[in-house]
Amino acid sequence: MRTKFFLFFALISAGAFAQSNTDQHTLTITVPSVALLDLEPSSGKNLSVSFNAPTDPGLALVLDPAAVLNSVYLNYTSVLASATKRNITVSMTGSLTGVQIKVTAGAATATGAGEKGTPTSEVTLSDTEQIIIQDVGSAYTGTGSGNGHQLTYVVDLPSSTFGTLVSGNKVATIKYTLSGD
Numbered sequence: 001m002r003t004k005f006f007l008f009f010a011l012i013s014a015g016a017f018a019q020s021n022t023d024q025h026t027l028t029i030t031v032p033s034v035a036l037l038d039l040e041p042s043s044g045k046n047l048s049v050s051f052n053a054p055t056d057p058g059l060a061l062v063l064d065p066a067a068v069l070n071s072v073y074l075n076y077t078s079v080l081a082s083a084t085k086r087n088i089t090v091s092m093t094g095s096l097t098g099v100q101i102k103v104t105a106g107a108a109t110a111t112g113a114g115e116k117g118t119p120t121s122e123v124t125l126s127d128t129e130q131i132i133i134q135d136v137g138s139a140y141t142g143t144g145s146g147n148g149h150q151l152t153y154v155v156d157l158p159s160s161t162f163g164t165l166v167s168g169n170k171v172a173t174i175k176y177t178l179s180g181d
Helices: 002-017
Strands: 034-040 072-079 086-093 100-105 130-136 149-156 173-178
Touching: 034 173, 072 086, 072 130, 072 173, 086 100, 100 130
Parallel strands: none
Antiparallel strands: 034 072, 072 149, 086 130, 086 173, 100 149
16 A cells, blocks of 8 residues: 555656646748749830841841840749749730741849749740740749840741731730749
8 A cells, every 4th residue: 555655646746846848839931922024124125126128129128237136134033832833925916917026035044043944945926825934933033134034036027928018117015924823
């Protein structure tokens, strides 16, 4: 009986003196899904190009050699809600009968971080959305001119469409879209 009493007393005593020296709580962090894209520089993103009349009869029009068609940069921030990847597509609206426009995205600059996308090959613009940068993960490219993907445009007058040309100012709108989740 003494042994049982001693064991009972020992267990109660241990419980009375056993105190916790740790505690815990939770910290919840909310990360939003983000899909933001813009073209830089904002003030100079609208491009203009002209064709010059030939100097000798029988020759085709000539693209103005002073045209700068690689001064626009594509910047984006992407945070994914799942393990999938995003794509950036490009399309064009507007009547440019006889004129062909192609665009190429350069590799992402070293600024920013994350899984920046991979450019596809040169895209001939049309009203159909086409992938120009694929496999964008959670990433950011840096902002402003000189960051992100440099866009290079080529304007051409294919001989097969030359007969459809009409003089005057032609305006096209080129739209880039970063797909959402």
